[in-house]
Amino acid sequence: MTTQSEIIAHTEKVSAHNYSPLPVVLSRGEGVWVWDVDGKKYLDCLSGYSSLNQGHRHPAIIDALVQQAGQLTMTSRAFYNDRMGPFLDRLCGLAGMDMALPMNTGMEAVETAIKIARRWAYRIKGVEADKAEIIVCEENFHGRTTTIISFSSELQYKDGFGPLTPGFKIIPFGDAAALEAAITPNTAAFMVEPIQGEAGINIPPEGFLAEARRICSEHNVLFIADEIQTGLARTGRMFCYQHDDGAKPDMLVVGKALGGGVYPVSATLASAEIMNVIQPGDHGSTFGGNPLAAAVADRALQVIVDEKLADRSRELGEYLLDRLRGIRSNKIREIRGRGLFVGIEVEPEAGLAREYCERLVDLGVLTKDTHKQVMRLAPPLVIEKAELDWLLERLESVF
Numbered sequence: 001m002t003t004q005s006e007i008i009a010h011t012e013k014v015s016a017h018n019y020s021p022l023p024v025v026l027s028r029g030e031g032v033w034v035w036d037v038d039g040k041k042y043l044d045c046l047s048g049y050s051s052l053n054q055g056h057r058h059p060a061i062i063d064a065l066v067q068q069a070g071q072l073t074m075t076s077r078a079f080y081n082d083r084m085g086p087f088l089d090r091l092c093g094l095a096g097m098d099m100a101l102p103m104n105t106g107m108e109a110v111e112t113a114i115k116i117a118r119r120w121a122y123r124i125k126g127v128e129a130d131k132a133e134i135i136v137c138e139e140n141f142h143g144r145t146t147t148i149i150s151f152s153s154e155l156q157y158k159d160g161f162g163p164l165t166p167g168f169k170i171i172p173f174g175d176a177a178a179l180e181a182a183i184t185p186n187t188a189a190f191m192v193e194p195i196q197g198e199a200g201i202n203i204p205p206e207g208f209l210a211e212a213r214r215i216c217s218e219h220n221v222l223f224i225a226d227e228i229q230t231g232l233a234r235t236g237r238m239f240c241y242q243h244d245d246g247a248k249p250d251m252l253v254v255g256k257a258l259g260g261g262v263y264p265v266s267a268t269l270a271s272a273e274i275m276n277v278i279q280p281g282d283h284g285s286t287f288g289g290n291p292l293a294a295a296v297a298d299r300a301l302q303v304i305v306d307e308k309l310a311d312r313s314r315e316l317g318e319y320l321l322d323r324l325r326g327i328r329s330n331k332i333r334e335i336r337g338r339g340l341f342v343g344i345e346v347e348p349e350a351g352l353a354r355e356y357c358e359r360l361v362d363l364g365v366l367t368k369d370t371h372k373q374v375m376r377l378a379p380p381l382v383i384e385k386a387e388l389d390w391l392l393e394r395l396e397s398v399f
């Protein structure tokens with residue numbers, strides 16, 4: 001028999017060391033639970049960074065995958081397929097947008113949004129060639145392409161990867177006055193995560209998104225919401241911007257749970273006026289919009305609606321936050337969150353969040369630290385209240 005440590009040692013030998021996983025080797029998952037190769041069971045409180053809002057191997061999504069695998073899996077966009085249209089129709093309907101451009105991973109959808117915004121700036125707004133600027137926030141996380149890391153404020157993400165892409169400005173997250181001050185006649189767009197996930201579940205001040213929306217409209221700047229992590233019911237609404245009245249973006253970027261945890265699917269959505277700056281040959285992806293992806297994503301969206309996962313997230317999230325705030329511990333600095341998207345910030349004197357995550361592994365709970373001091377809790381949204389109680393007992397014991 002191969003032990004977990006043998007599997008880990010072998011994996012480390014043949015895989016690039018671009019991650020530092022917790023020492024557990026998983027081989028099965030169902031709903032909110034995963035099992036390691038020794039048969040030990042864990043509650044998944046990370047959900048593949050919110051790729052598994054519908055839970056592991058949701059039967060309806062697996063059914064869509066298998067059905068479609070028996071029909072047609074790949075066409076490329078050289079031809080039409082019968083699954084992409086219905087999928088994008090459902091997605092646009094849920095988002096209140098006219099059109100979507102399907103891609104595969106989150107970073108591709110972000111790149112797509114950047115290209116559309118720049119094209120829009122030159123062709124519609126009238127910005128001089130190669131002068132377009134996009135404003136982003138400190139501690140943003142929008143993916144890992146060379147262009148996207150160019151506007152990261154995290155030094156490690158950029159170190160040794162230059163020359164970087166110009167054309168970006170960084171403002172403090174949640175600072176509407178700084179946004180307004182940063183806008184020039186060359187500004188194409190402001191791109192923001194409604195809640196910063198990788199930065200540690202950072203929630204902006206009340207009303208910030210609506211104010212940013214207003215400022216963008218006033219200055220003819222596109223407002224882009226990166227909802228790859230916060231979207232698709234994670235924070236208690238279908239999209240996180242919907243918590244604020246009047247914050248609807250011009251462009252919406254989705255991914256992660258769009259693929260129901262089984263297949264990478266992402267998309268960039270916009271009005272027809274904006275999306276039509278892209279014409280045949282301007283942009284593309286070999287796998288984007290393939291029928292297997294479309295069938296899976298269409299069903300993944302249907303599950304979110306049918307099972308009212310946004311309502312579940314909102315109700316259970318309130319319960320979880322309430323119970324967490326009731327834990328008396330001098331190791332906890334702050335608890336913050338919206339829906340089942342929660343961060344526990346550990347006091348620096350009490351150690352790193354990673355140490356607490358490691359202790360939770362022993363107790364059968366999987367989650368991950370982000371930015372050293374924050375433990376993220378983002379279980380699949382199909383979780384039951386009794387399972388949250390089970391989690392809370394374990395959190396109480398480590399804190």
Ligand SMILES: *Cc1c(COP(=O)(O)O)cnc(C)c1O
Binds near residue numbers: 105143227228230
């Ligand atoms: C995960 C994430 C991305 C990148 O998605 P990938 O699929 O890893 O490329 C971009 N933006 C946000 C907000 C994310 O959480």
